[in-house]
Amino acid sequence: MKQFDFIILGSGIAGLSFALKVAPHGRVAIVTKKDRAESNTNYAQGGIASVTSKEDSFELHVRDTLAAGAGLCRENVVRTIVEEGPARIQELMELGMKFSERDAPAEDGGKELDLGKEGGHSKRRILHAKDVTGREIERALLDAAARQPNIQIFENHIAIDLITGQKLGHAGANRCLGAYVFDKKGGRVWTFTAPVTLLATGGCGKVYLYTTNPDIATGDGVAMAYRAGAAIANMEFVQFHPTCLYHPKAKSFLISEAVRGEGGVLKTLDGKEFMDGYHPMKSLAPRDIVARAIDSEMKKSGAEHVWLDITHRPAQFIIERFPNIYQTCLRFGIDITKEPIPVVPAAHYQCGGVVTNVDGETGIAGLYTVGEAACTGLHGANRLASNSLLEALVCAHRAAKKVVARSLPPVDAKIPLWQSGEAHNPDEMVVVSHNWDEIRRLMWDYVGIVRTNKRLARAQKRIANLQEEIHEYYWNFIVTSDLLELRNIATVAELIVRCASMRPESRGLHYNLDYPQAKPDWAQRDTTLRKSETGGTPPPSQ
Ligand code: FAD
Ligand code: SIN
DSSP: OEEOSEEEEOOSHHHHHHHHHHGGGSOEEEEOSSSTTOSSGGGOOSOEEOOOSTTOOHHHHHHHHHHHTTTOSOHHHHHHHHHHHHHHHHHHHHHTOOOOEEEOOTTTOSEEEOEEOOTTOSSOOEEOSTTOHHHHHHHHHHHHHHTOTTEEEETTEEEEEEEETTTTTOOSSOBEEEEEEEETTTTEEEEEEOSEEEEOOOOOGGGSSSBSSOTTOSOHHHHHHHHHTOOEEOTTOEEEEEEEEOOTTOOSOBOOHHHHHTTOEEEOTTSOBOGGGTOTTGGGSOHHHHHHHHHHHHHHHTOSOEEEEOTTSOHHHHHHHOHHHHHHHHHTTOOTTTSOEEEEEEEEEEOOEEEOOTTOBOSSBTEEEOGGGEEOSSSTTSOOTTHHHHHHHHHHHHHHHHHHHHOOOOOOSOOOOOOOOOBOOGGGHHHHHHHHHHHHHHHHHHSSSSBOHHHHHHHHHHHHHHHHHHHHHHHHBOOOHHHHHHHHHHHHHHHHHHHHHHOOSOBTTBOBTTBOSOOGGGTTOOOEEOOGGGOOOOOOOO
16 A cells, blocks of 8 residues: 555656656656556657747637637637647746747847747747757656655556546445556556645557557556546547658657658659648648548559658758758668658547546546546647647646645545456467457558448447457456556557447548538537446536
8 A cells, every 4th residue: 555645647748747746745656557658658759739929829729729629629628728828838948847938039039938839829938948848848847746745656567447436335336446557567467645646647659559649658547537437538639640650670660740840741652742632731730630631642553652852941950950860761671851751640649538627627526537538628629739748737736726726535446456467478468469450450450531421330339349359358357557558558549449339420530431521519618438337426517
């Protein structure tokens, strides 16, 4: 049993930002399933969208976010996050984050922040650290966390499930009391308790066969929150990034949208630009449009990829602006200053998640969710590029303020220790890896960029069969992180399919050939799911 004042599941931008804010008020446990920097945050390339230049305005950033979100964003949430962004960016810089700079105009002198451009943005507003923004964010936040004696980080510890009053049979409103956590190296399950638990477990790219996400992205937080009775919404809106490197040896390597922001152009294999046929912003159109256009071009021609060409820009500029992309592609034998880059769309970002308000409240007392695991209403049906790091910073700050002001009573309930299955049969581990592959492939084939009712129904049936098998495994066998993650990706796959099946229209990232148009009566309507047998409290009002 380990008792804290705050438990944080995840050490990406959301978890670490929240930890730094609450650490002066109590003892903080950060539980993270691999090493502390390993997170989606660590691989972020393009940067953080925020209004910092005289040519830009909050109104324009709000407008671009709403346009990308295709009628499903919550405007009040969008305004709050956009308007509070600059103060949070300033704090991040004070903590030690170093954004790229450039020479200011001669009349001002000195340096100013270098601003990048990405799809759907009407202005240059992306603050970045060359093309390794996320790595620099993790460095700055982890350095700051190391200076805080109240923060203890548990690496290689994977949260299994949330502990709630409802699961323990307590009467009254549901309350989160902590989490069961598996120590992967020590091989045992710990009971962590605290009055406040933050889910900052990120997204679920690994539910799909091809993704830009690292291996940690298995949707654990959404699956745990669902099992605990929280409301989950809008999981059908999986964002496919248009440009993942296509190479047999490259696993999940993103080619940042910033490359198109600096002039990179999409072309078919015979060298023709094709985006002018799809959107006036061409290669810099919002992501849902670009990903679908590439998918359609590939299907039309039978090609396995398209080209992204930035060779018309000076080599020196490309190497300085995109050092990581340049070096990585070079390792695969592609000199991006001289030849086009082979790219394909891949699953990238989960716009839905645990329903929260802008303060991270979930409807279960003591349980907060921030970052990619949350669905605040900022992204709507399609996230505007580089708005997710911004959302995590703003909402972590607001959630921390809320929990500190609220001061929930300590956990004094008697909590049973974890009961694990005893069987251990390494031969059967092949079933776990087979089921992993099967889910990821069927999600790619049936629930990808373009969907149909028939494919969704087929996916739902197969996932239900797999879940039955996983359920049996889960209760009989000794816990392993592969098994825990398998159970979670199966749950998240089910949630994606069920949300997709609930929406009888096409909107933003959800495109169903059986309903190719958006329906006005579905604007502003979320697809919300809650595990029926747990009942639960209504989701917070946004
Ligand atoms: P993460 O950063 O993913 O952190 C999740 C943490 O939770 C990790 O530490 C993980 O180990 C831990 N965890 C998960 N499950 C468990 C569990 N069961 N137990 C314990 N720990 C657990 N967004 C932008 O705004 N701008 C960009 O330029 C940008 N570029 C991107 C590039 C790439 C390649 C990718 C993959 C994403 C990019 N995104 C970008 C999206 C953005 O990086 C993420 O949405 C954001 O970093 C999510 O932050 P987070 O803190 O919510 O989650
Ligand atoms: C990118 O650099 O293209 C990723 C930006 C994002 O996902 O917001």
